[in-house]
Amino acid sequence: MATTTADWDIYSFHINSTVTSRYATSVISSRVANRHNNPTEILFHVKIPKNAFISKFRMTIDGKIYDGEVRKKEEVQQQYSQAVSQGQSAGLIISVGRTLEHFKTSVTVAAHKKVDFELTYEELLSRRLGKYELLINAQPMQPVKDFRIGVNIYETTGIRSLNVKGSLKDLAHANRADQKAWINFHPTLEQQTQCDGCRESGLNGDMHIFYDVERPESLGEVMTSNGFFAHYFAPSDIPRIPKNVIFIIDESGSMMGKKIQQTQSALLKILDDINEDDYFGLIIFSSRIRLWKPELLPATEDNIEAAKSFVKNLDPNGGTDINSAVLKGVEMINACPREEAASILILLTDGDPTAGVTNRGQIQHNVKAAIGLKFPLYILGFGFDITFEFLQKLSQENGGMARRIYTDSDAALQLQGFYEEVSTPLLTNIRMNYTGVTSITKTSFSRYYDGSEIVVAGEIIRNSSKDFSVTVMAISKLNNVMYQDLNPKEEKHASGLENSLQRVWAFLTVKQLLEKELTAKGKEKEAVRKQVLELSLKYKFVTPLTSMVVTKPQGEDAHVANKPKEDTEEKVLLNPFNNRGLSRRPTSDQIQSRHHGRLGRPSSIDIFDMSEEDGHSWMTSPLWIKQKVNMRFLVAAQGLFRSLCYDIPGGLSLRLFHEPTSGFSMNGQLMPPTGKGFQKIKVHLRSDERIYFDTNQIQINIGQSNITLSWINNTKHETDNITVTVRDKEVEVILKSIRIAVLLHQRYRKRFLWPAVRNRPSGTTVSGILGHAVPIVCEYTQDSKYKIKIGEQEVDAYSTEAYDYGIHAAPAVYCLYVPPEAVLQKNLSDFTVLHL
Incomplete structure (x- = not known):
């Protein structure tokens, strides 16, 4: 929560996270007092993980409760237009960050009164490089007498490792025993101004909690509870599969400078980490295609050194021919058939297609036809100068995923980190088969990598485990493998979390449906959106198809929280003037009211519809725009x-x-x-x-x-x-x-x-x-x-x-x-x- 001591006093600030079977429910609660003699607007501003869904928001003012309500987004948009037409403020209050999203709202509190804020968000923790990560941000921005962070983790198979990192780690106390772990953070007022993530104005930092679980059976862990199941599959005692990997690197003119330097740095390190039984290739592209070698070569010491020399001579210039580059990669992999190998294409680009085939739909069609789901295409989008949704579609249609690489000082480490995640394939063509279940999540996966985890959830028919069974079939390095006769375990819960597996299923289903909605078309797309909407409303998730209306005391404008997509900028609805029948240039009084009056609070940007009166431009109707701050x-x-x-x-x-x-x-x-x-x-x-x-x-x-x-x-x-x-x-x-x-x-x-x-x-x-x-x-x-x-x-x-x-x-x-x-x-x- 961002604030300052000149505004108000924060009496308490608590963050409580409970993790049960990888599913985290976090509650941020804060009590704030207006110490002024007049009513004061108090801001509630917190940051939550991007992967999470907000599921509850509540304000309590003078004993009265105001709950946020999750609604269909179209209904809320209508409310926006109505509010703006009446000259009211109505802002979208969530924006995209690198790993966090912002939740903001404000409320006017009477003199010497208090307000209690409570925000709940939920997330299914993903396993990467052998660890789950729970990220907590603490930013009250003033020392708080009663400040606490408490994390409780419960895993039925036992907790294997626990580590706390981040700028606030030095003040955290962590313990674990068998199936449970606790992390407590309770700094004094003095400590809140002296730690690494502290300033004179209080805490401002992150806590990263990493842990992993015991896996007594390599074939997986199946949990059941109240008619739902979750299957966590993460075998490790199997040999790695050699891979054919091609790196397709953008060297167009926009990569000049830091981007190409960081790419070179990452590639040099990645080349050192390629295993000897792997085959690899390098494709460099701009308006033209440059090959290190016309075919894939084994990762011998001489070949690695030769490839490094090639990487050191990248020369950014020209346009971006994504279509030709990817098709060339497919051609090279198809020309190197190794039955025991797992093939992977990794594309890195910082721009949209500007050379060769530039129609995005045609590129998607060409690539999908060429790959034919025989191997995955992973895409790393460098920076924000890209249409990320296009990259997501291109990768998801071809069994992979897209990830944004942020143009910060650690961009090279981000590239290396992604490669580490896919560098050790253990299984291919994984098929998860279940009997006695319904409403099941995704069950087919092209690759399983060491250090990751496959999660499948569903509903057990008639809540009966008698007919419930699991079979997993896949291809390993040596032969076909099959896991079966898994023994489901009845999950035990902390108080109040008896339905956590049901929420695991709901969360995972919504996430996967949103991915499917991205590439679906026509009636299929409509059906998927309907499913997402029904589940989001039932479980009160704020998703890209729903919004949460933050209600306030009578006389104050409602705010609306939205879940943004990865490549969308924060939208701000603007109306600098009271727009009741305004059809000409506003008067000087109206201009002044824009700066001073309640209905004319400054918006984040000045923009107007175009009319030619006196050579000026003035707003005559509400506008949706994409910039947040302008001039x-x-x-x-x-x-x-x-x-x-x-x-x-x-x-x-x-x-x-x-x-x-x-x-x-x-x-x-x-x-x-x-x-x-x-x-x-x-x-x-x-x-x-x-x-x-x-x-x-x-x-x-x-x-x-x-x-x-x-x-x-x-x-x-x-x-x-x-x-x-x-x-x-x-x-x-x-x-x-x-x-x-x-x-x-x-x-x-x-x-x-x-x-x-x-x-x-x-x-x-x-x-x-x-x-x-x-x-x-x-x-x-x-x-x-x-x-x-x-x-x-x-x-x-x-x-x-x-x-x-x-x-x-x-x-x-x-x-x-x-x-x-x-x-x-x-x-x-x-x-x-x-x-x-």
Whole structure:
């Protein structure tokens, strides 16, 4: 839960997770008090694992309970439109992160009253590399007197290993005995500001709990309870199968820089880990195909060294011909028949098809026809410049899966980690057969890898185990194998968890149906969606087809929680003005109400329908858009617990920074309203010195000398007057005591610029959007936390978020939104320019 001591007091913050037979139910509960003399808006903001489904949310205010209600998403969308048409706020409050998703809502609490929040989410833990992982995030962002994390794990076969990692691990106490394990985390107020995952503002970190179970029988573990069963199959005492593996690597122009470097680093390590009895190949593609060798070769020491040399010479350029590259991989595997081997294709790409066959449906058809489900295609999507749903369809239709590789410093480790998961095949063509059951989950699997686990669940007919039996058939390295006569075990539960196997079945069924829905078409797709919806509503899961309406006391707007898909951006429904019959340019009073009035709280982005009155664009109807933050500027504020922020409409050309003594100035042109950041920036040094920035290059013009630099290459250019340094998509310009930077960002396939002032001269007059003294002196007024003083001016402020694009990581930070004139102390028109 994110907050600060200036807002409210958190009396207690508890996270309790109970894991029974790999199924985790976690409850986050918090009691928060408004210590102000006036009603205060209190924010509840927590992070949960991406794999989980929210199943319950409750607020208790002054003894009255407000429960969240899971509904069909279409019903909620209608509620959105109605709320917006009435000028109310109605925001989607869950967004995608790397391993976590955000749940946010807020409620106004009367003076000196308390509110209790309770959020429940559920997940089936997956086994990877021999371990299950339970991830818990703790972010109250203030020291809490009663802070606890408690985890209880129960596994009937016994717990084999237990390990706690993450920034909060040093304060956790872990114990295990036979079938149970306990992890307790109860830091003191002092410890909450001094641990690795702590700050003066409290805890902010993760706890990763890894464990594995005893497996007395390699043929698996079958649990039954209340008419449902779950079969956990993870044999390990069988020999590994040699593999034919082909790595298909994208070296198109967009891979230039860190991406290709990290890919090379990962491949060099992976090549070292290929077993001697494996055969392998390398296909490098852009607009054309390059082969290391025309056929698969054994992983001898000489071949590995030769392949490494080939990998070191990757040269990013050109387009992206996914179709030809994958079909070539299929051709090479088919030309290397080894009956004892398990074949695998691994495709890594950072872009959509732009060369060769570019129609995605045609590519899917071609690849599916070529592979014919004879071996799996795994796809690693590098970064966010891809249509991930296309990669998911392409892999799932061919027996594999797609995974996103995040473009962080550990991208190479992510690539290596994925390869480790599929590097040791133990079984192929696995068929799980059950009698006496119904409503069963997926029972056919192309591969089983060491360290993983296959889970099947279903309902036992008439709750009778007399006719219930299990048979597993598969192919191992040596011959066909069959496991049968498994002895089902009656599962024992902790109090209140008697139906956990039923929820295992429901959770697994919904997950697999959502995967099927991705590739299904026509009536089959409709039938699958109907099944998902019925189960989601019955078990109160927030899935991509359902939403949870967070109800509030009368007079407050409802919020809606949605489960996002992996490749979708957070959607925000906007209406900057009260849209009751507005059909022309709003009045100045309406514009002011956008900044100050209750119905006009600032939204996360400014965007309007296009009309040509006076050359301006104004909203005339509600819009769905995909950007979360647009043209939002952050300003440090002295005397406040967070920064100030304000919005500037897109498309304007602005004076950013001007220092008259040196003649140094910087202007920038914002992207159109549908974009982000700046599309062009120009620095003026003297009458004959200019530096031009756009999203493709940097051009330095000094007298008759013209120099063009790339954003990718690290370089430095110096004259008697200035120093220009390019490194890692950031350009730094230094002129005496002035130091500015221009950063190149890329989000959701859109590139944009962002300026930052690193150092401004003291004792001189500097003007421009970025020319104000930092930090601005502000203070709270006594009557409301939402009213602040900037200099001598009192303004209303609203708590919101912004991305800090002035640094590479571009983190989301909390800020207080104010009108731009309050910060600039002038009208916005005073900072616009006709030409850069």
